[in-house]
Amino acid sequence: MxxxxxxxxxxxxxxxxxxxxxxxxxxxxxxxDLGADQWLAVSLDTLVAGVHFLADCDPEALGHKALAxxxxxxxxxxxxxxxxxxxxxxxxxxxxxxxxxAHGLGRLxxxxxxxxxxxxxxxxPLAITVQVHGLVAPGQAIRRAGARPGDQVWVSGHLxxxxxxxxxxxxxxxVSEPLRRRLERPDPRVAIGLRLRGLAHAMIDVSDGLAADLxxxxxxxxxxxxxxxxxxxLSPDVAEALANGAGWDLPLAAxxxxxxxxxxxxxxxxxxxxxxxxxxxxxxRIGCVTSEPGLRASQPDGALWPIARSGYDHFRxxx
Amino acid sequence: MxxxxxxxxxxxxxxxxxxxxxxxxxxxxxxxDLGADQWLAVSLDTLVAGVHFLADCDPEALGHKALAxxxxxxxxxxxxxxxxxxxxxxxxxxxxxxxxxAHGLGRLxxxxxxxxxxxxxxxxPLAITVQVHGLVAPGQAIRRAGARPGDQVWVSGHLxxxxxxxxxxxxxxxVSEPLRRRLERPDPRVAIGLRLRGLAHAMIDVSDGLAADLxxxxxxxxxxxxxxxxxxxLSPDVAEALANGAGWDLPLAAxxxxxxxxxxxxxxxxxxxxxxxxxxxxxxRIGCVTSEPGLRASQPDGALWPIARSGYDHFRxxx
Numbered sequence: 001m002x003x004x005x006x007x008x009x010x011x012x013x014x015x016x017x018x019x020x021x022x023x024x025x026x027x028x029x030x031x032x033d034l035g036a037d038q039w040l041a042v043s044l045d046t047l048v049a050g051v052h053f054l055a056d057c058d059p060e061a062l063g064h065k066a067l068a069x070x071x072x073x074x075x076x077x078x079x080x081x082x083x084x085x086x087x088x089x090x091x092x093x094x095x096x097x098x099x100x101x102a103h104g105l106g107r108l109x110x111x112x113x114x115x116x117x118x119x120x121x122x123x124x125p126l127a128i129t130v131q132v133h134g135l136v137a138p139g140q141a142i143r144r145a146g147a148r149p150g151d152q153v154w155v156s157g158h159l160x161x162x163x164x165x166x167x168x169x170x171x172x173x174x175v176s177e178p179l180r181r182r183l184e185r186p187d188p189r190v191a192i193g194l195r196l197r198g199l200a201h202a203m204i205d206v207s208d209g210l211a212a213d214l215x216x217x218x219x220x221x222x223x224x225x226x227x228x229x230x231x232x233x234l235s236p237d238v239a240e241a242l243a244n245g246a247g248w249d250l251p252l253a254a255x256x257x258x259x260x261x262x263x264x265x266x267x268x269x270x271x272x273x274x275x276x277x278x279x280x281x282x283x284x285r286i287g288c289v290t291s292e293p294g295l296r297a298s299q300p301d302g303a304l305w306p307i308a309r310s311g312y313d314h315f316r317x318x319x
Numbered sequence: 320m321x322x323x324x325x326x327x328x329x330x331x332x333x334x335x336x337x338x339x340x341x342x343x344x345x346x347x348x349x350x351x352d353l354g355a356d357q358w359l360a361v362s363l364d365t366l367v368a369g370v371h372f373l374a375d376c377d378p379e380a381l382g383h384k385a386l387a388x389x390x391x392x393x394x395x396x397x398x399x400x401x402x403x404x405x406x407x408x409x410x411x412x413x414x415x416x417x418x419x420x421a422h423g424l425g426r427l428x429x430x431x432x433x434x435x436x437x438x439x440x441x442x443x444p445l446a447i448t449v450q451v452h453g454l455v456a457p458g459q460a461i462r463r464a465g466a467r468p469g470d471q472v473w474v475s476g477h478l479x480x481x482x483x484x485x486x487x488x489x490x491x492x493x494v495s496e497p498l499r500r501r502l503e504r505p506d507p508r509v510a511i512g513l514r515l516r517g518l519a520h521a522m523i524d525v526s527d528g529l530a531a532d533l534x535x536x537x538x539x540x541x542x543x544x545x546x547x548x549x550x551x552x553l554s555p556d557v558a559e560a561l562a563n564g565a566g567w568d569l570p571l572a573a574x575x576x577x578x579x580x581x582x583x584x585x586x587x588x589x590x591x592x593x594x595x596x597x598x599x600x601x602x603x604r605i606g607c608v609t610s611e612p613g614l615r616a617s618q619p620d621g622a623l624w625p626i627a628r629s630g631y632d633h634f635r636x637x638x
Contacts, residue, residue: 009414010421011405014435015428021402021436030436032402034454036355042436044450046406048443083340083351086330087365087406087448095328102329109334116333117340117349117361124367125444129406131363135353 027144027220028076028204029134038135043073049126054169059097061184062128063104068186069207070132071112072258075193076205078142079134084109085118087129105130112190142193142262146202147221151263151289154200154272156189156281158182159210160238163254164246179237186258192283195275196262203262209253214261215295225263227287230300248305252297263289346463346539347395347523348453357454362392368445373488378416380503381447382423387505388526389451390431391577394512395524397461398453403428404437406448424449431509461512461581465521466540470582470608473519473591475508475600477501478529479557482573483565498556505577511602514594515581522581528572533580534614544582546606549619567624571616582608 012025022031022039029041047066049055067084074081086105090098109116114132161182168175169183189205196203202221204213210232218225232251234242241250264272269285276283290296297305331344341350341358348360366385368374386403393400405424409417428435433451480501487494488502508524515522521540525532529551537544551570553561560569583591588604595602609615616624 010417011435011438011440014421014425015403016432016434018401018432018434021434024434024436025438030402030404032436032452034353034355034357034359036353038353040353040359042404042450042452044404044406044437044439044448046408046439046441046443046448048408048441051441051443082337083349084334085349085361085363085450087363089365089367089446098329102333106333113335113337115335115337115340115343116330117343117351118363119330119344120363120365120448121330122365122367122370124365124370124446127408127443127446129363129365129439129448131361131404131450133351133361 023143028073029079031141038137039141041074041077041079041134041136041141042131043070044129044131045069045073046127046129055126058184059100060104063101064108064185066128066130067105067108067114068188068258070130071188071190072186072205072207074132074134075188075190076142076203076260077134077136078140078193078197078203079136080194081112081114081132081134081190083117083133084114085131086116087120089122089124089127091123091126140197142196142200142203144202144204144217144220147217147223147263147289148201149223149289149291150265151201152266152269152285153214153225153227153261153263153287153289154283155206155210155233155259155261155286156192156283157259158233158235158238159206159257159259160251160254161235162186162256163250164238164241166256176237183256186256188258189260189281192260192275192279192281195279199268199271200262200264203260206257206259206261207255209255210261211252211295211297217261217263218293218295222293224290224293225287225295226290227295227297229297229305231284231286233282233284248299252305342462347392348398350460357456358460360393360396360398360453360455360460361450362389363448363450364388364392365446365448374445377503378419379423382420383427383504385447385449386424386427386451387507387577389449390507390509391505391524391526393451393453394507394509395461395522395579396453396455397459397512397516397522398455399513400431400433400451400453400509402436402452403433404450405435406439408441408443408446410442410445459516461515461519461522463521463523463536463539466536466542466582466608467520468542468608468610469584470520471585471588471604472533472544472546472580472582472606472608473602474525474529474552474578474580474605475511475602476578477552477554477557478525478576478578479570479573480554481505481575482569483557483560485573485575495556502575505575507577508579508600511579511594511598511600514598518587518590518594519581519583522579525576525578525580526574528574529576529580530571530614530616536580536582537612537614543609543612544606544614545609546614546616548616548624550603550605552601552603567618571624
């Protein structure tokens with residue numbers, strides 16, 4: 001039973017039914033209607049030592065990443081970040097560690113106009129849960145459900161960098177600083193998410209790997225997609241790794257990319273290209289949405305990439 | 320360095336300054352102004368196996384308690400519960416355990432009109448973080464700061480039951496079901512908190528022990544208090560334990576009570592007694608607020624109870 005099955009089976013729809021819940025469990029964020037002129041978008045994520053990061057990693061980078069993964073969820077809804085809360089569980093009180101962690105988190109928060117408004121600090125195995133809160137005008141939130149046959153499939157930035165950095169660190173191989181940053185200090189695509197309101201039909205952030213996360217869009221929208229692997233945006237490092245025998249799993253299923261994957265009608269491609277220029281981040285067309293369900297990824301030789309093992313699963317993967 | 324020192328030093332004021340943050344880190348809840356006719360009150364709490372509960376405890380009770388501690392924070396602000404999010408970290412995927420946990424959480428959520436709107440399930444050492452979201456009209460939230468000299472100090476329910484249950488369980492001694500319920504399935508005092516709007520000057524929920532939590536009210540309000548220990552509301556079990564030599568630490572500093580402690584002008588005492596009848600929960604006057612700072616607790620023999628070790632501290636206490 002995978003992480004997602006667990007959530008869906010036991011936690012979807014739990015508790016009272018409320019008319020102010022616009023969107024509940026199952027998208028990048030929940031959407032809540034307080035009667036204001038903006039909906040509240042919330043998302044929480046946990047990072048556990050030994051599963052999502054190494055216990056001896058740089059605490060400043062960890063503070064950055066703990067917030068970045070949540071901001072990436074807000075980006076994927078087209079929501080503007082506002083506030084964050086932090087639950088920090090620590091094996092002991094190490095002031096230098098906490099100061100560095102707070103510095104990393106605080107700097108990214110400030111860069112995105114986010115105030116840290118609450119927290120709980122407890123003793124226990126090292127783990128971090130951050131909840132982010134953002135605002136989006138009613139009707140402007142970009143959900144997973146919404147992709148339509150004929151839409152183009154787009155992805156921001158490059159895929160596979162974080163996965164390659166992790167593989168190299170685990171193998172004791174050297175890692176360039178830019179590649180390490182992509183793993184340890186991902187840059188949430190908030191500005192792109194905001195600019196895609198009114199342009200994208202469906203969006204998700206790529207945290208478990210493109211195959212799994214695009215799969216969530218397709219499932220939620222009741223459609224399929226064809227993707228050309230030759231079109232995937234790859235950094236020189238990942239392109240080199242693929243040339244040296246790394247499989248397509250690297251850009252498709254290694255996870256931790258924190259890029260945005262979205263679908264949009266072809267008529268918007270010009271405006272989407274303008275967004276890429278404004279945000280100084282590449283946006284790449286990688287395929288199209290089909291009415292036939294399922295994800296088909298064509299390799300450069302024409303063969304289909306096997307999708308069976310799609311995405312990072314915290315319960316199956318022995319990290 | 321205690322839990323509270325850590326939070327204050329490194330996390331208070333982190334990130335951007337925003338005018339929509341009515342109240343940030345340092346009270347039972349943060350208060351956020353979305354421009355609606357109600358403020359949003361949020362609070363998150365983490366429970367860690369081996370620190371806050373035993374790993375082999377009843378998962379259904381754990382689901383109840385994980386939400387109850389947050390609802391207790393909303394109660395302490397006079398906020399009406401609305402939504403919750405859940406971050407669940409599990410050593411493995413045990414469907415029976417998750418089903419029981421979800422049942423306990425879901426039943427309490429339904430009873431308080433709370434919808435579970437989001438979650439993250441990850442692999443790792445057993446821990447639970449729940450964020451609760453409530454609504455309170457501007458100006459009606461009851462903060463810690465607000466106690467005034469001359470106020471009476473009140474507490475709901477009984478103190479020390481959960482602490483006594485834990486001591487007996489740890490000693491392998493028999494525990495009555497009512498006493499065990501007070502530890503494992505605390506009843507958040509939401510209805511009382513709502514009814515105290517406009518009556519209480521300051522309020523907090525008693526999670527770390529009355530001495531520590533009343534101390535937070537006094538510190539935030541810049542006042543002191545005198546408490547008569549003979550006036551503390553005690554269940555027959557705790558009264559018997561005290562008669563048999565248990566110290567005042569049990570009702571004052573054992574923690575996990577999830578009762579409300581509040582201060583109110585004497586003129587409201589009649590209306591407060593009516594609240595107790597309506598909510599079918601005792602509300603007891605235990606002392607009064609003084610302009611002289613500090614907490615003075617008089618024992619029945621007239622001696623002062625030593626406040627030095629006040630409250631449960633997750634970093635000092637080797638649970």
